[in-house]
Amino acid sequence: xxxxxxxxxxxxxxxxxxxxxxxxxxxxxxxxxxxxxxxxxxxxxxxxxxxxxxxxxxxxxxxxxxxxxxxxxxxxxxxxxxxxxxxxxxxxxxxxxxxxxxxxxxxxxxxxxxxxxxxxxxxxxxxxxxxxxxxxxxxxxxxxxxxxxxxxxxxxxxxxxxxxxxxxxxxxxxxxxxxxxxxxxxxxxxxxxxxxxxxxxxxxxxxxxxxxxxxxxxxxxxxxxxxxxxxxxxxxxxxxxxxxxxxxxxxxxxxxxxxxxxxxxxxxxxxxxxxxxxxxxxxxxxxxxxxxxxxxxxxxxxxxxxxxxxxxxxxxxxxxxxxxxxxxxxxxxxxxxxxxxxxxxxxxxxxxxxxxxxxxxxxxxxxxxxxxxxxxxxxxxxxxxxxxxxxxxxxxxxxxxxxxxxxxxxxxxxxxxxxxxxxxxxxxxxxxxxxxxxxxxxxxxxxxxxxxxxxxxxxxxxxxxxxxx
Numbered sequence: 001x002x003x004x005x006x007x008x009x010x011x012x013x014x015x016x017x018x019x020x021x022x023x024x025x026x027x028x029x030x031x032x033x034x035x036x037x038x039x040x041x042x043x044x045x046x047x048x049x050x051x052x053x054x055x056x057x058x059x060x061x062x063x064x065x066x067x068x069x070x071x072x073x074x075x076x077x078x079x080x081x082x083x084x085x086x087x088x089x090x091x092x093x094x095x096x097x098x099x100x101x102x103x104x105x106x107x108x109x110x111x112x113x114x115x116x117x118x119x120x121x122x123x124x125x126x127x128x129x130x131x132x133x134x135x136x137x138x139x140x141x142x143x144x145x146x147x148x149x150x151x152x153x154x155x156x157x158x159x160x161x162x163x164x165x166x167x168x169x170x171x172x173x174x175x176x177x178x179x180x181x182x183x184x185x186x187x188x189x190x191x192x193x194x195x196x197x198x199x200x201x202x203x204x205x206x207x208x209x210x211x212x213x214x215x216x217x218x219x220x221x222x223x224x225x226x227x228x229x230x231x232x233x234x235x236x237x238x239x240x241x242x243x244x245x246x247x248x249x250x251x252x253x254x255x256x257x258x259x260x261x262x263x264x265x266x267x268x269x270x271x272x273x274x275x276x277x278x279x280x281x282x283x284x285x286x287x288x289x290x291x292x293x294x295x296x297x298x299x300x301x302x303x304x305x306x307x308x309x310x311x312x313x314x315x316x317x318x319x320x321x322x323x324x325x326x327x328x329x330x331x332x333x334x335x336x337x338x339x340x341x342x343x344x345x346x347x348x349x350x351x352x353x354x355x356x357x358x359x360x361x362x363x364x365x366x367x368x369x370x371x372x373x374x375x376x377x378x379x380x381x382x383x384x385x386x387x388x389x390x391x392x393x394x395x396x397x398x399x400x401x402x403x404x405x406x407x408x409x410x411x412x413x414x415x416x417x418x419x420x421x422x423x424x425x426x427x428x429x430x431x432x433x434x435x436x437x438x439x440x441x442x443x444x445x446x447x448x449x450x451x452x453x454x455x456x457x458x459x460x461x462x463x464x465x466x467x468x469x
């Protein structure tokens with residue numbers, strides 16, 4: 001039986017050899033201009049640790065003249081900082097993945113495949129699946145593209161296939177959804193377990209198609225004939241899998257008809273005839289269906305009762321039974337808590353509700369901003385914003401509503417902050433779950449929304465866009 005207690009010392013000695021500048025016999029040029037770095041290494045170690053480098057070295061040795069020159073290898077497809085990590089693994093068998101960002105681990109995996117480091121390829125895939133599942137779901141487009149570009153990544157391929165099969169809706173909501181391949185998109189929209197409605201499928205497909213044609217105007221009414229043809233060519237294989245006949249009159253009119261020229265003529269005429277021939281009573285059914293859909297809210301913090309009350313506050317009404325649609329556009333635990341992520345998703349979005357769950361309590365804080373968010377260091381000017389609090393989630397009657405009194409300081413727009421209401425009335429900032437968020441006092445709004453003045457930590461936060469039509 002062997003005793004492994006000597007292996008750490010052996011690993012350390014091999015790493016010391018890597019740092020030695022006297023006995024190296026190989027130089028490795030890594031990267032492309034202007035990011036190139038020269039590494040010194042030892043042929044005997046590279047030969048036994050990497051099949052790829054072994055092939056290169058054997059070729060160089062057979063061609064090398066006996067003139068004492070060093071063997072020189074070029075690796076232009078690998079980043080120098082990534083190769084440095086891998087070189088430490090090659091020499092000392094050490095790679096502490098907890099130290100690296102997930103994006104760097106992906107780069108290490110790709111470089112390991114080029115160098116044919118099978119042991120490392122297997123380990124990295126397992127580490128990602130076991131420890132970075134949430135990140136991979138949010139960045140699914142990158143993971144899918146990476147895994148199916150290389151036959152060595154079978155574990156990641158299985159992860160992608162299973163994820164698309166079991167949770168196709170999450171794929172649509174991934175950060176880089178538009179980077180999916182056409183075949184992947186088609187696989188998604190025709191999947192039997194897809195639970196989203198047809199208009200949402202259409203919107204996602206349209207979003208994907210427009211992203212493939214960045215030159216298109218933002219408004220389809222400004223499209224030229226060539227613009228429509230470009231989008232039509234991009235989506236020609238996807239459109240047959242969308243069941244337009246299950247749309248409502250309003251959905252077809254508002255969401256599809258502006259893009260009618262990208263739908264094949266025969267299909268377009270059949271769809272239009274279908275809606276012309278529908279009985280009028282179906283319009284009433286659609287209205288009822290929409291009202292039912294509004295009686296739910298995708299939130300981990302508030303309930304439908306909170307949403308009803310907030311809708312009344314938006315209308316400045318105590319009696320209206322109207323409730324607006326709360327469309328979730330950001331969730332901290334899903335999208336990240338950093339100010340940069342807030343501005344990436346919410347800049348130029350208006351009529352937004354910010355909802356905050358205070359860590360370690362049942363307290364809920366929030367604010368309504370009817371104007372757009374920006375990142376330019378400006379103050380948002382409006383008379384219609386408000387902040388609020390619920391002391392206990394279970395008791396919506398125990399709330400504080402505070403309307404803006406200094407309209408010039410209603411909201412603050414800065415890239416270093418998340419949503420900010422007033423001059424300290426409710427302010428979210430920080431890169432780690434908003435650990436330094438703050439309510440100072442009633443500075444720009446008519447009353448303080450918390451008894452405790454000062455900083456608080458955020459357990460979760462969500463931002464909804466209010467849909468008023």
